[in-house]
Amino acid sequence: MSGPLSAAPQGGTDLDHVCSAKGCRAAAVHAxxxxxxxxxxxxxxxVWLACNDHQKSLADFVALRGFLIEVVPVGQLADTDG
Structure with a gap:
C-alpha cells in the first residue's frame, strides 16, 4: 500500500491513495x-488500492487464487486494514 489510510483534507485530494497497479499513478478509489x-x-x-481502470484486474488476480475478501470504496477502509 502506498500510504496511510487517513481521509483527505476536506476539499482536497488524497495523494497517498495511488493505484497499486504496476506503473499506474492514478488516484485510487477502490480497495x-x-x-x-x-x-x-x-x-x-x-489491501491493494485501485483506480477505476484497474479495479477489476487487481480483484480478479487475487480472486483467481482464492484470496479475495471484498472490494470496497477507499473511504470505507479501517485503520487496521493494510
Missing part, C-alpha cells in the same frame, strides 16, 4: 481487500 491464508493470520486484511 481490493485480500488475505493469503498460507502467509497471514485469518484476521489480517491486506
Amino acid at each position: 481490493v481487500v485480500w488475505n493469503n491464508p498460507k502467509l497471514h493470520t485469518a484476521d489480517r486484511r491486506k
Whole structure:
C-alpha cells in the first residue's frame, strides 16, 4: 500500500491513495481487500488500492487464487486494514 489510510483534507485530494497497479499513478478509489491464508493470520486484511481502470484486474488476480475478501470504496477502509 502506498500510504496511510487517513481521509483527505476536506476539499482536497488524497495523494497517498495511488493505484497499486504496476506503473499506474492514478488516484485510487477502490480497495481490493485480500488475505493469503498460507502467509497471514485469518484476521489480517491486506489491501491493494485501485483506480477505476484497474479495479477489476487487481480483484480478479487475487480472486483467481482464492484470496479475495471484498472490494470496497477507499473511504470505507479501517485503520487496521493494510
